[in-house]
Amino acid sequence: MPKLIKNGQLVDDNAQVLILDETQAPEELSLPEGPVFVPFAVWQAHKGQLSGRPGLGVWLDSHEDVAELAEDLGEISGVALNFPKFTDGRSYSAAALLRTRYGFKGEIRAIGDVLRDQFFFMQRCGFDTIQPKAGKYSDAQLEAALASLQDFSTPYQAAVDQPAPLFRRAQRAA
Amino acid sequence: MYRYDSYDQKIVDERVAQFRDQTRRYLAGELTDDEFRPLRLQNGLYIQRHAPMLRVAVPYGLLSTRQVRKLAHIARSYDKGYTHITTRQNFQFNWPSLEAVPEILAELASVEMHAIQTSGACIRNITSDPFAGVAGDEYIDPRPWCEVLRQWSTFHPEFAFLPRKFKIAVNGARQDRAVIQCHDIGLELKRNEAGEIGFRVLVGGGMGRTPIIGEEISDFVPWQHIITYNEAILRVYNRHGRRDNLYKARIKILVKALGIAEFKRQVEAEWAFTRGGPSTLTEAEVTRVGAHFTTPAYASLPSEDAGYAQQRAANAAFAAWTKRNVLAHKVPGYAIVVVSLKDPKRAPGDVTDSQLERVADLADAYSFGEIRATHEQNLVLADVKQSDLFAVWEQLRSANLATPTFGLLTDIICCPGGDFCSLANAKSIPIANAIQARFEDLDYLYDIGDIELNISGCMNSCGHHHVGHIGILGVDKNGEEWYQVSLGGSQGNQTSIGKVIGRSFAAHEMPDVISKIITVYQAERQEGERFIETVRRTGLDPFKLGVYGEAAVKERKQNA
Numbered sequence: 243m244p245k246l247i248k249n250g251q252l253v254d255d256n257a258q259v260l261i262l263d264e265t266q267a268p269e270e271l272s273l274p275e276g277p278v279f280v281p282f283a284v285w286q287a288h289k290g291q292l293s294g295r296p297g298l299g300v301w302l303d304s305h306e307d308v309a310e311l312a313e314d315l316g317e318i319s320g321v322a323l324n325f326p327k328f329t330d331g332r333s334y335s336a337a338a339l340l341r342t343r344y345g346f347k348g349e350i351r352a353i354g355d356v357l358r359d360q361f362f363f364m365q366r367c368g369f370d371t372i373q374p375k376a377g378k379y380s381d382a383q384l385e386a387a388l389a390s391l392q393d394f395s396t397p398y399q400a401a402v403d404q405p406a407p408l409f410r411r412a413q414r415a416a
Numbered sequence: 417m418y419r420y421d422s423y424d425q426k427i428v429d430e431r432v433a434q435f436r437d438q439t440r441r442y443l444a445g446e447l448t449d450d451e452f453r454p455l456r457l458q459n460g461l462y463i464q465r466h467a468p469m470l471r472v473a474v475p476y477g478l479l480s481t482r483q484v485r486k487l488a489h490i491a492r493s494y495d496k497g498y499t500h501i502t503t504r505q506n507f508q509f510n511w512p513s514l515e516a517v518p519e520i521l522a523e524l525a526s527v528e529m530h531a532i533q534t535s536g537a538c539i540r541n542i543t544s545d546p547f548a549g550v551a552g553d554e555y556i557d558p559r560p561w562c563e564v565l566r567q568w569s570t571f572h573p574e575f576a577f578l579p580r581k582f583k584i585a586v587n588g589a590r591q592d593r594a595v596i597q598c599h600d601i602g603l604e605l606k607r608n609e610a611g612e613i614g615f616r617v618l619v620g621g622g623m624g625r626t627p628i629i630g631e632e633i634s635d636f637v638p639w640q641h642i643i644t645y646n647e648a649i650l651r652v653y654n655r656h657g658r659r660d661n662l663y664k665a666r667i668k669i670l671v672k673a674l675g676i677a678e679f680k681r682q683v684e685a686e687w688a689f690t691r692g693g694p695s696t697l698t699e700a701e702v703t704r705v706g707a708h709f710t711t712p713a714y715a716s717l718p719s720e721d722a723g724y725a726q727q728r729a730a731n732a733a734f735a736a737w738t739k740r741n742v743l744a745h746k747v748p749g750y751a752i753v754v755v756s757l758k759d760p761k762r763a764p765g766d767v768t769d770s771q772l773e774r775v776a777d778l779a780d781a782y783s784f785g786e787i788r789a790t791h792e793q794n795l796v797l798a799d800v801k802q803s804d805l806f807a808v809w810e811q812l813r814s815a816n817l818a819t820p821t822f823g824l825l826t827d828i829i830c831c832p833g834g835d836f837c838s839l840a841n842a843k844s845i846p847i848a849n850a851i852q853a854r855f856e857d858l859d860y861l862y863d864i865g866d867i868e869l870n871i872s873g874c875m876n877s878c879g880h881h882h883v884g885h886i887g888i889l890g891v892d893k894n895g896e897e898w899y900q901v902s903l904g905g906s907q908g909n910q911t912s913i914g915k916v917i918g919r920s921f922a923a924h925e926m927p928d929v930i931s932k933i934i935t936v937y938q939a940e941r942q943e944g945e946r947f948i949e950t951v952r953r954t955g956l957d958p959f960k961l962g963v964y965g966e967a968a969v970k971e972r973k974q975n976a
Contacts, residue, residue: 409700
């Protein structure tokens with residue numbers, strides 16, 4: 243079973259991320275068994291049918307607006323945010339908005355071009371689950387990559403993981 | 417100046433460890449070139465024509481002598497004995513080896529320095545007024561605010577991968593000396609009618625391919641809210657800035673596309689959620705940071721030192737230097753000294769290891785142990801007694817650091833250009849040196865008076881050519897290096913973007929072109945009129961005529 247990082251631990255995961263190829267329309271729904279993240283377009287097309295299905299998540303691409311999912315967050319167990327390229331930083335803001343603006347408590351998963359040197363930032367922005375592309379890292383490499391979650395022990399600014407900035411957290415001597 | 421506490425120190429130490437491991441993984445083949453590139457750039461490391469280039473952060477241009485000696489040591493031990501001051505007040509090393517960079521970073525960390533976010537699509541080093549704290553026209557010292565923003569922006573997790581680089585500048589004086597109108601965010605410190613401190617906020621300024629002057633998004637953001645307000649701007653930009661085209665990815669393009677009113681609406685809608693939240697600045701934090709920027713123990717002195725006046729009268733060369741490179745200080749009997757890095761025999765902004773050590777020695781002896789770097793690529797000793805100026809001058813002169821041309825035609829702002837930079841279309845240093853050689857006569861330079869000549873080797877505009885009174889831009893025409901000339905640009909309160917005068921020139925023509933422009937100015941100028949004022953009054957036509965000749969101008973007009 244493929245491994246990913248959840249809450250700072252390496253765990254087995256069998257959720258599937260459903261990606262439609264060009265020939266598939268969102269309306270033609272055939273969901274695999276078990277936990278799955280469906281594209282936003284599929285969710286919109288089949289919301290009524292999919293609402294409340296156990297293990298159902300929705301994934302958003304970096305150009306898709308989390309605000310459009312805000313009202314549906316109670317119906318799904320997770321949101322996956324795609325990084326088409328690791329240099330596309332929009333999903334950091336999307337994750338932060340999901341946690342702070344929309345109060346989403348479910349899983350937020352980083353998918354796509356997810357690399358260990360960005361784990362620290364992802365965690366700070368509210369991603370609890372980090373899923374590098376299949377085959378990108380061996381289990382041993384992913385185990386070693388857990389260290390990157392600890393790159394900085396005491397960051398300056400507030401973020402999702404630490405809602406107070408350092409100047410409110412610590413007594414700093416002048 | 418700001419000194420690290422254990423938190424600051426830990427962050428830079430952890431950065432060294434992180435980058436050491438990233439470099440190790442890159443060299444071991446575990447990171448691809450594409451994966452390593454943004455990581456090294458966010459640590460100021462470019463791969464250049466000859467070797468990597470490492471850009472070291474100098475937050476708001478302020479340095480201690482200990483730091484300057486460390487930079488001299490790095491130049492000597494890891495480089496070729498010199499370094500270069502950039503137009504964003506940073507230091508660049510042009511010849512380190514990739515393998516040595518983690519060690520250099522460890523050396524820097526030992527003196528509270530780093531290379532964090534000196535490049536890459538993130539919030540860059542925050543720049544400011546090089547005369548902060550000592551200028552007579554200052555309303556509010558910008559340095560504590562710069563430091564607060566430095567800490568906020570360092571490793572901000574949401575804004576590490578913006579559409580493009582993001583530059584913030586802060587000014588707190590009547591005269592803008594931080595080019596705030598040409599920054600992604602320009603902050604002007606001010607007081608409201610109740611006397612409370614806040615910021616006028618400009619957004620969407622910048623140079624580069626599409627030079628744009630920033631627009632006011634707020635005329636007063638109270639200081640408590642400056643972090644949340646900046647975060648709101650950054651979040652709108654991070655989500656909606658263009659990522660499909662590198663040339664259209666800066667915030668200025670987004671602001672233009674939406675219009676400032678709509679952009680402001682989006683920012684304020686975002687801000688409504690975070691305003692007053694935990695990132696609201698506290699009095700205690702501002703006091704803590706502000707306490708680092710204390711007023712030095714100035715002596716009580718007469719406003720005019722008698723010996724200084726005698727020395728000027730007795731020594732014409734000293735008098736000339738004081739006329740240009742010594743500026744008024746807010747405290748009686750003190751002066752601001754501009755240490756010129758415009759020796760015509762060197763690249764503008766270059767400084768050697770031994771010169772740095774000389775400046776450090778002088779700062780320790782005469783200027784409270786502090787040194788500033790300017791965006792105009794000089795150094796500054798900000799607190800020199802008038803009675804010490806002669807001694808300082810003699811020592812600067814013997815180290816070739818007293819070229820008496822501050823603010824004159826040969827005090828050229830110049831990017832490293834094609835000699836070093838792999839982005840450049842053309843060389844810029846030889847053009848600067850050729851112009852400096854042409855205009856070496858000091859009396860002539862003094863007669864020309866205040867003028868700013870800026871040179872960039874490509875559209876990225878590191879040499880600030882758009883805001884030069886005379887701007888020179890290196891362009892590529894069928895693989896050859898050509899130079900386009902613009903006039904009428906200006907930094908400061910009356911910031912303007914220069915206009916191109918016509919067809920571009922070959923490198924060897926450039927000194928003649930500048931001579932012709934200066935000749936036109938001398939013929940056209942009215943009593944007491946500076947170059948930029950003449951250009952504004954007459955427009956470009958007389959200059960075009962002087963440079964291209966009547967026949968060529970006529971022909972252009974007919975073809976137009």
